[in-house]
Amino acid sequence: MNSIPYCRILLTNTNIEQNDDFRKYNLQKSSKKTPNSMSTLFGKYFDKLKASKTEVADITGLKRQRISDLCNKDNSKPTPSEFYKIILTAILLKHLSEIEFNNAINEIFPNRPKEDFLRELNNLPPEVKFILTHCLTQKQVEKDIKMSDGKISRLASEVVKDLEAIEFISFIEELGENVLETFKRIYGPIKTIDTLLPNASILNDRTNKVFQYITAYNNKDVENMITDFSDSIVFINFEGNKETMRKEGFDDVKKQAIEALSYFSERQQVIESMCHKQHSTEITIKYHAIAAIDFPAGKQGDEINLVSKSVFEFSAEGKIVRLTDIS
Secondary structure (H helix, E strand, C coil): CCCCCCCCCCCCCCCCCCCCCCCCCCCCCCCCCCCCCCCCHHHHHHHHHCCCHHHHHHHHCCCHHHHHHHHHCCCCCCCHHHHHHHHHHHHHHCCCCCCHHHHHHHHHCCCCCCCCCCHHHCCCCHHHHHHHHCCCCHHHHHHHCCCCCCHHHHHHCCCCCCCCHHHHHHHHHHCCCCHHHHHHHHHCCCCCCCCCCCCHHHHHHHHHHHHHHHHHHHCCCHHHHCCCEEEEEEEEEEECCEEEEEEECHHHHHHHHHHHHHHEEEEEEEEEEEEECCCEEEEEEEEEEEECCCECCECCCCEEEEEEEEEEEECCCCCEEEEEEEC
C-alpha cells in the first residue's frame, strides 16, 4: 500500500517536515525564573493544564513536593513511572482524551532522540525482523537514545537506580511501539475519578453528531462537517506517535477542510466501531480514497486503503472541542 501522509482526515497537509534525528536534545530549556512561574518544560506543561498538584499527589501516591521539584528544578528528572502517573492523571483530571498524552511527550521532550532502531530491517521478512528486534545490542541502544555508556548494565546491577523518562520513551518509540500502551502494560491503568458515562440522551446526541460528520466528510460537505465544532475547535493528526498537524480555531479548521477537498477524487470513511467515554467518543474507521494530486509519498491516481481511528472530544454543551485523527 502506498500511504499518503495526512491522507484520510478532514485536514490534509502536503508539506512534510522531516525530523532531524541526530540533533542534540535537551530535557529542560533554560528559562529566566520569575515569581510563580514554572521553570521546566514539565512544569510549563503541568501549569498549562492548570492541574492541582495536591489532587495528582493524592491519586498517584507521589509526594506533592516531588511533583513541585519536577515542575521547578532543572536537575529533577522524572522517572518513567513518575512521568506516566503524573501526566496522565493530570490529563484525565482535566477531562481530556488520553490522546493528549502524546502531545505532552512532544511538549516536555521536544528534542528527544528519534533514531529508528529498525530502519535497516524494513526490507527483511517479518519473522526475521521480529527476531532481530529482540537482538539489539546494548551499545547500539545506548548510543541511539543518547544514554551514557554502560548505563543499562549499571541499571541491571542496581548501581544506578533511576532510568529517566526521556530515555525510556525514546527506546519505546524507536522500537515502533505505542508509549502510552506500553506504560499501561508495565504500570497498570490510572484510576482517577468518576468514570460513569453520560446519560443515554447525551450519548445518542454524540452518536448523531459523529455520523453527521462522517456523512458530510464523504459528501465533501464542509459546512455540515463543521456544524457542531466549537469556536475554539482543535484538530490534531497523528501518524503513529508523531504529531503531523495541528489546527486551532474554527476559521483555520474550516479553511484547511476546504483546501483538502481538492486532494482526493474519491474519499470515504466507514465507521467500524464506536466507543463512548465520559467526555469523548472514539471511532475506528475503514478509509478509502483516490489521490487527485501528487503527494511526496505518492502520486495522482494512487489508491489509499487503511484502518485508523478518530477521537471526538465534547464540551458540556455538546460541542466538538477537539478532533484527533490517528493513522
